[in-house]
Amino acid sequence: xxxxxxxxxxxxxxxxxxxxxxxxxxVWIFSLSFKDPSSITDPTYFxxxxxxxxxxxxxxSSEFTRPLLNSIGIGLIATFISVVLASLAAYAVARLAFPGxxxxxxxxxxxxxxxxxxxxxxxxxxxxxxxIFNTWIGLIIPYIAFGLPLGIYTLxxxxxxxxxxxxxxxxxxxxxxxxAFVRVIAPLAAPGMVTTAILVFLFCWNEFxxxxxxxxxxxxxxxxxxxxxxxxxSQFAVxxxxxxxxxxxxxxxxxxxxxxxxxRIVAGLxxxxxxx
Amino acid sequence: xxxxxxxxxxxxxxxxxxxxxxxxSEGARAExxxxxxxxxxxxxxxLAVAAFPIIYAVWLSLQRYDxxxxxxxxxxxxxxxxxxxxxxxxxxxxxxxxxxxVVSVAVEFVLGMxxxxxxxxxxxxxxxxxxxxxxxxxxxxxxxxYGWQYAWTPHIGYLxxxxxxxxxxxxxAIAIIILAEIWxxxxxxxxxxxxxLSLVPEDVLQAARVDGATAWQxxxxxxxxLMKPAILVALLFRTLDxxxxxxxxxxxxxxxxxxxxxxxxxxxxxxxxxxxxxGSAISILIFICVAIIAFIFxxxxxxxxxxxxx
Numbered sequence: 001x002x003x004x005x006x007x008x009x010x011x012x013x014x015x016x017x018x019x020x021x022x023x024x025x026x027v028w029i030f031s032l033s034f035k036d037p038s039s040i041t042d043p044t045y046f047x048x049x050x051x052x053x054x055x056x057x058x059x060x061s062s063e064f065t066r067p068l069l070n071s072i073g074i075g076l077i078a079t080f081i082s083v084v085l086a087s088l089a090a091y092a093v094a095r096l097a098f099p100g101x102x103x104x105x106x107x108x109x110x111x112x113x114x115x116x117x118x119x120x121x122x123x124x125x126x127x128x129x130x131x132i133f134n135t136w137i138g139l140i141i142p143y144i145a146f147g148l149p150l151g152i153y154t155l156x157x158x159x160x161x162x163x164x165x166x167x168x169x170x171x172x173x174x175x176x177x178x179x180a181f182v183r184v185i186a187p188l189a190a191p192g193m194v195t196t197a198i199l200v201f202l203f204c205w206n207e208f209x210x211x212x213x214x215x216x217x218x219x220x221x222x223x224x225x226x227x228x229x230x231x232x233x234s235q236f237a238v239x240x241x242x243x244x245x246x247x248x249x250x251x252x253x254x255x256x257x258x259x260x261x262x263x264r265i266v267a268g269l270x271x272x273x274x275x276x
Numbered sequence: 277x278x279x280x281x282x283x284x285x286x287x288x289x290x291x292x293x294x295x296x297x298x299x300x301s302e303g304a305r306a307e308x309x310x311x312x313x314x315x316x317x318x319x320x321x322x323l324a325v326a327a328f329p330i331i332y333a334v335w336l337s338l339q340r341y342d343x344x345x346x347x348x349x350x351x352x353x354x355x356x357x358x359x360x361x362x363x364x365x366x367x368x369x370x371x372x373x374x375x376x377x378v379v380s381v382a383v384e385f386v387l388g389m390x391x392x393x394x395x396x397x398x399x400x401x402x403x404x405x406x407x408x409x410x411x412x413x414x415x416x417x418x419x420x421x422y423g424w425q426y427a428w429t430p431h432i433g434y435l436x437x438x439x440x441x442x443x444x445x446x447x448x449a450i451a452i453i454i455l456a457e458i459w460x461x462x463x464x465x466x467x468x469x470x471x472x473l474s475l476v477p478e479d480v481l482q483a484a485r486v487d488g489a490t491a492w493q494x495x496x497x498x499x500x501x502l503m504k505p506a507i508l509v510a511l512l513f514r515t516l517d518x519x520x521x522x523x524x525x526x527x528x529x530x531x532x533x534x535x536x537x538x539x540x541x542x543x544x545x546x547x548x549x550x551x552x553x554x555g556s557a558i559s560i561l562i563f564i565c566v567a568i569i570a571f572i573f574x575x576x577x578x579x580x581x582x583x584x585x586x
């Protein structure tokens with residue numbers, strides 16, 4: 001079926017419209033972050049005077065660098081633990097017959113749907129009593145818990161697709177169970193685990209409500225939360241430039257992830273949903 | 277799987293038989309234990325972080341508990357719930373939340389379906405489109421919300437002219453919150469719907485076309501019904517997500533000018549008013565609302581909870 005010229009131009013127009021709608025708000029933040037403080041109040045879309053000053057400013061202040069470090073550390077640790085625990089559970093869900101499987105899936109579904117604000121109040125009080133309020137651990141533990149449902153879903157969908165007979169075949173050919181796992185199963189499972197890790201990391205990187213309720217200083221505050229607490233150099237100066245620059249900095253990893261792992265992210269997001 | 281193995285191992289079938297059969301019941305028990313063992317760390321973490329705190333929140337909600345005077349905390353029964361439910365703030369927050377939820381999910385569904393069809397059928401730049409739309413999905417909500425806030429701030433933003441300040445009046449501020457939500461989450465909806473589109477067999481559509489169905493009829497009579505499970509899952513996820521709306525409102529208006537949602541109200545009671553009892557009561561009420569929404573979707577519309585076939 002050859003596409004007619006009219007169809008072609010229709011598709012092109014639709015694509016261009018979508019790309020513009022996506023990019024205009026994103027480019028706007030970039031352009032704000034490069035605006036010179038003196039020109040921030042002239043409402044042009046692109047900067048009239050370009051400057052790196054906003055970036056220099058935020059990277060010279062622990063108000064941003066420390067939270068950025070917190071975000072990276074908390075995100076990586078929570079993602080790692082979450083994916084490990086989710087893999088164990090997902091393997092069981094995909095491969096083993098045991099009573100309580102439905103209850104496990106029900107529990108993770110329940111947690112995935114949990115309104116975070118319902119937990120913010122009790123967690124705030126519990127963490128203060130345990131002395132983990134405003135610490136990395138205090139954020140890592142809830143992030144693991146909320147990464148788990150996502151992980152269990154995505155991974156059990158991936159694990160179901162793995163041809164497990166290969167493991168048996170490898171053993172037939174004389175491989176030890178360990179070799180069969182490392183040489184045959186692990187490489188097949190790796191893509192699913194990478195995908196899951198990306199999704200869980202994006203969740204941790206993005207999370208805001210717990211990040212502002214379970215922290216009080218930059219000791220544990222993550223980057224999105226720190227953004228909301230930025231203050232200008234004086235009471236009357238709105239820190240527009242700094243906030244935009246910081247917003248760009250925390251957006252860049254997302255754009256890199258998306259460019260590198262587009263296929264995996266799409267596969268991961270849709271894997272759990274279609275099975276229903 | 278078993279038959280496949282049998283074929284491969286015809287050289288020594290009796291070994292498989294001897295090893296496999298007698299162990300079956302013992303093996304089944306071992307499998308059971310292994311299953312529980314593997315799931316237990318995940319279950320423990322989820323129960324510790326979600327189930328225990330929610331029970332604790334119920335307990336807190338039954339007390340008069342002001343964080344400034346913790347030693348004065350005492351049991352007051354259901355009076356916190358009475359206070360919340362008879363307060364106009366709660367009902368206002370609930371209505372604002374429902375408006376944001378219904379409008380944004382409805383618009384997202386229509387736009388998401390168009391986007392899904394575009395991604396699924398486009399003959400140009402399919403990869404580019406799929407990559408580009410992941411940016412709003414992935415971008416930190418707070419970062420995007422600041423972008424919207426500045427875009428609508430007088431003398432800074434490109435979207436606002438003269439001296440109008442749309443974020444300071446209720447109606448337009450809610451519209452901007454909805455816009456920010458839609459921009460951010462339509463891609464997620466579109467991806468779930470696109471996965472649903474791939475479930476519609478091409479030959480069924482072809483048959484309909486041969487029978488003279490128009491493009492609209494093919495979509496409405498064939499594609500939509502076959503996609504129903506995917507649609508319900510997408511709507512359920514997004515509805516529950518939209519009901520929890522917090523980040524966008526916090527950044528865009530901080531709940532000012534009557535734009536606060538139930539989540540913002542709960543946050544304010546806890547961290548501005550430092551009232552743990554009332555804050556917990558609001559938390560529990562939100563939890564109940566979410567449970568009702570999920571129940572309606574699953575029972576009334578028959579949305580299969582994803583993953584339940586396992």
